[in-house]
Amino acid sequence: QVQLVESGGGLVQPGGSLRLSCAASGSIFSINAMGWYRQAPGKQREWVARITSGAGRNYADSVKGRFTISRDNAKNTVYLQMNSLKPEDTAVYYCNADWLVAMVAGTKKFLYDYWGQGTQVTVSS
Numbered sequence: 001q002v003q004l005v006e007s008g009g010g011l012v013q014p015g016g017s018l019r020l021s022c023a024a025s026g027s028i029f030s031i032n033a034m035g036w037y038r039q040a041p042g043k044q045r046e047w048v049a050r051i052t053s054g055a056g057r058n059y060a061d062s063v064k065g066r067f068t069i070s071r072d073n074a075k076n077t078v079y080l081q082m083n084s085l086k087p088e089d090t091a092v093y094y095c096n097a098d099w100l101v102a103m104v105a106g107t108k109k110f111l112y113d114y115w116g117q118g119t120q121v122t123v124s125s
Contacts (some may be wrong), residue, residue, distance in 0.1 A: 002102045004095045009119030017083045022095030023078040024062035027103035029057040038091035085123045092118040
């Protein structure tokens with residue numbers, strides 16, 4: 001079974017930092033672009049950052065200069081370093097893989113638009 005599992009969320013004061021991780025587990029051959037999204041209470045899910053398999057990076061304007069996305073392909077893991085956190089960064093953060101190739105029930109399959117379960121980030125004094 002293929003899973004994306006986020007970790008590293010928590011409570012932090014304004015101006016503080018957190019590092020989120022998202023590890024893909026299972027019999028995975030390759031993962032294309034990976035990204036982070038977030039959803040605040042009462043709001044729609046929004047895109048935060050994206051990194052391609054070749055390490056090209058893009059960021060939402062709201063986090064540019066404060067957040068850094070990176071990945072370790074050998075570990076099938078993507079990270080989000082969040083600095084200078086603001087109360088408006090409070091949300092559940094979700095990891096996404098736009099597609100990946102994995103062995104599922106003995107068959108090599110493409111899996112599209114794969115999501116983790118989310119990790120809560122709260123920025124408050």
